[in-house]
Amino acid sequence: MTLIKNLFTLLTLSLLTFACTGILPEQKEEVQPQQKLEVQAKENGDAHSYANIKEIKTQHLHLDLEVDFNDKIIFGVARHTMLNMGTDTAIFDVSGLDIQRVTIGKTNEVETDYIIGEEKGEQGAPLAVQITDTTTHINIYYKTTEASNALDWLAPSMTEGKVHPFLYTQGQAILTRTWIPLQDTPANRITYSADLTVPKDLIALMSATNPTEKNAEGKYHFEMDQAIPCYLIALAVGDIAYASLGENCGVYSEPSLIEVVKYEFADLPKMIEAAENLYGKYQWEVYDVLVLPYSFPFGGMENPRLTFANPTLIAGDRSSTSVIAHELAHSWSGNLVTNATWDDFWLNEGFTVYFENRIMESIYGKEIADMLALVEFQELKHTLAKMAASEHPEDSRLKLDLDKRRPDDGMTDIAYVKGAFFLKTLEDTVGREAFDIFLNKYFETHKFQTLTTEEFISYLNKELLTPAGIKFNTEEWIYENGLPANCKEISSxxxxxxxxxxxxxxxxxxxxxxxxxxxxxxxxxxxxxxxxxxxxxxxxxxxxxxxxxxxxxxxxxxxxxxxxxxxxxxxxxxxxxxxxxxxxxxxxxxxxxxxxxxxxxxxxxxxxxxxxxxxxxxxxxxxxxxxxxxxxxxxxxx
Missing domain, CATH: 1.25.40.320 (Peptidase M1, leukotriene A4 hydrolase/aminopeptidase C-terminal domain)
Structure with a gap:
């Protein structure tokens, strides 16, 4: 990758931050030659991660952390259980973190040497750890800093209750590395667990198994047994109440909002049923929604088991619940089957917007679903016009090239709405029944996996288009600017x-x-x-x-x-x-x-x-x- 190669060329010429454990200066070059860093990092296939996951990758992460609202830091240890394919170096992504020491070993920890490269904007820096070719446990002791941009520390005045502070994380696309040192590429799915200590008058929630009420000690344990990409690791700490909506779903919010939130999202059980009827069993056991304070930057975030939602969805008339249908749909597209890189982001969002619309049609009827799609299509046309006149007209392609750019540059209506209309047009071409059979098999075949655009095209041709003898302009939709002429039209x-x-x-x-x-x-x-x-x-x-x-x-x-x-x-x-x-x-x-x-x-x-x-x-x-x-x-x- 050009970006990674350039970075490590700069690292070779610049002063590195060393954190060593009793190793003499003259030995440092032997610990981790920069040439090895360059070779390992550039082969990972993700321009936005330094991690050498083809040589060693995390399988399970355990966090032992304390949340300190006084100093606005999280500190503790991230324990990585890893699959080592025979390398003597493990490379992690870090940004805005204070790395204090690194050890190897599960029970008898031994300190080891590490190098932190120069921070390069949002991408952060590589943390290269010296190991042996049989090392499988790496423990990184650290604390967050003011530069940990995933964390939003809210004063009581920014909450609904105005009494207690609040903290939440937002990891997508590459901000999880700002509060946890890890291999922050969606190509590597991991399980995780956590032990958290928080102030006793607050409760902690994660994208994992969750409590429904506070405990007296302020200590909480979490387990996520299904493998997820790291951007879906999420945390919230605050004065939070819970209300059940059914056997496997409920809502969290600040106590003063819980009744209005419960009313607003009352149709959630119907949405889950509709989604399962379309594309198979919900794979994450529980589906809960947490309504955050107003500073949350998105309408929703599909953290598994605990969707984060913006309070702007609370309209009083359930008119904005399509966002919840969208986040629920992510339980299949995005969480179950994930884009391998941020260049393939449309695989997450295009499928999800399509699926969201099908859920809304199932519950509220085709007329409402069509109007929702038309609203989105208007926004897409506006985006396309702006992009055509911009310095990056190529951003109107589904498959992106974000090398040397922020992943957020690709989070536009192109991935969401052009992606959805690509699928709507496919459905219109092959027929809904055949398309639903294809999508059910797609989700089942690739569940808990990551996928590139090219792998999807191959699967589409093999499983749908070629057997039916259908010619479709897939390449035009994915690799060319703008909107193809055969785009499905919707009217209302x-x-x-x-x-x-x-x-x-x-x-x-x-x-x-x-x-x-x-x-x-x-x-x-x-x-x-x-x-x-x-x-x-x-x-x-x-x-x-x-x-x-x-x-x-x-x-x-x-x-x-x-x-x-x-x-x-x-x-x-x-x-x-x-x-x-x-x-x-x-x-x-x-x-x-x-x-x-x-x-x-x-x-x-x-x-x-x-x-x-x-x-x-x-x-x-x-x-x-x-x-x-x-x-x-x-x-x-x-």
């Missing part, structure tokens, strides 16, 4: 009617305007309505009339709020300013922050422009997780 009369009403109101139809009420549409229709207005020539007078009829500025649904605030920025509708600022100060979900900051940066109205964006960011930056803050700093050029 309700969606189109909402768009027509928006155009009529923009043209001055007062009768249509006066008939407008909040309950006129479901959320997807409102999104179609507002997005259509965005393409019309409207002024602040019409904005005021719309606001008077529907109170958009004070609407509790975050999806609708984001569209309305964007429209207000474009038209210069100043009455939203205070609510917009409050929204951007409170919400950390990147999906909402990016378009609103982008609109402000391009804003032409005094008070709703880049100056205002910079002012808000300066006040809000500590409320955002590093994932969102990094994206916004790049946008604001600060």
């Amino acid at each position: 009369n309700r969606f189109e009617l909402a768009e027509e009403n928006a155009k009529a109101i923009a043209e001055g139809n007062t009768k249509q305007l006066k008939s407008l009420q909040r309950d006129t549409y479901v959320m997807q229709e409102w999104l179609a309505f507002l997005r259509t207005l965005d393409g019309q020539d409207i002024d602040t007078n019409l904005m005021a009339k719309l606001d008077a009829h529907c109170e958009f500025t004070h609407w509790g649904n975050a999806e609708i709020a984001e569209e309305w605030y964007g429209l207000a920025i474009k038209t210069g509708y100043m009455p939203v300013k205070d609510e917009l600022e409050a929204f951007l100060m409170k919400v950390g979900r990147r999906k909402f922050l990016e378009p609103l900051y982008e609109a402000l940066i391009a804003g032409k109205h005094e008070g709703l422009n880049k100056e205002f964006a910079l002012e808000i960011f300066e006040k809000a930056k500590d409320n955002y997780h590093a994932v969102s803050a990094t994206t916004l700093r790049e946008m604001l050029d600060i």
Whole structure:
């Protein structure tokens, strides 16, 4: 890999950080020659990891850690049980960690030598450990630092209860290495266990077996017996309550929210049943959802056994539950069958968006599912237009090349929605029955495995297209820019009617305007309505009339709020300013922050422009997780 080769060339020329145990300086070159580091690292097949997993790889990880809210650190030991194919060096990924010592051995630990290379941005550094060719147990003693970007330490003021602090992790794509030293590539699946000590008035939860109530000692044990990629190791610590929704599912949240969360996600058992009816038995025993504080940067994160969810999903009317259907679908696509590298990210997300839509269709009907798909397709077209004019138009391909770039650069609508429409088009071509048979076999054949795009193409041809004698433009969909001409088209009369009403109101139809009420549409229709207005020539007078009829500025649904605030920025509708600022100060979900900051940066109205964006960011930056803050700093050029 070019990235890894360049890194180790630099390491050879630069000063390395050595941590040695009684070894004389003249012996250090013998401990770990840089040439060996280069050779081992570049052969792992993942441009975003230094780990030499083809020579030695973790099979099980045990964490023995203490969570210290006073100093905002996690400290302890990561114990790796490894499959050693005969190497004398084990390379791990680390970033923002204070490595204190490394030992080898299971019961009688012996200190060993190690080298930490120079940190290179988000990718971090290689931690190369000296071992013997029979070593199978490596123990890394460490503590986190302020640079551990997976960790979001929240003061009580940033929680719903305002009394206790809160901590959560976000590991995808390559941030798990900022709180655990490990081989941070999705190509290597591991089991893990943990013993955690936390403040006695808080509870700890992980993507593993979980307690449902606090204990008096503040000590918790966790087991994840199914092998997962490291980005799915997750932790949350806080004042958290639990409510059951059924035999194998429930919800966690801060105590004051537990009843509204329970109501909002009441359909979760139906979703699990629908998913199993489509693509086979749920493989993770329990499916729980934890609603985090507002700083969480995503709508949801599919940590196995414990999906993390953003409180913006709590709309009061269950209108945003498709996100939960999405995270549940990840229990098959992403968690059960995983992209081997971040260049293959569409294998996780394209399948999941497709599967999510099938779950929603099963429970709520085709009309709702089609409107959800149309909302996503609108977002895809917007992304495609931006990419075509960008410095990376090739990012509109499903198979990416993110060498020398951040994996997050590939987390766009391309992977999610173009990927889903590729599968929808396949389904339309071969027929739903045949496609469902194919997908069931796909998940069963590759469960608890990782897959590259090329391996998927080979499997698709062998199991579906070739036996049926079907020719399909797979290569065009995956390796070429843009959207192929044979992309499946979806239509919705309700969606189109909402768009027509928006155009009529923009043209001055007062009768249509006066008939407008909040309950006129479901959320997807409102999104179609507002997005259509965005393409019309409207002024602040019409904005005021719309606001008077529907109170958009004070609407509790975050999806609708984001569209309305964007429209207000474009038209210069100043009455939203205070609510917009409050929204951007409170919400950390990147999906909402990016378009609103982008609109402000391009804003032409005094008070709703880049100056205002910079002012808000300066006040809000500590409320955002590093994932969102990094994206916004790049946008604001600060």
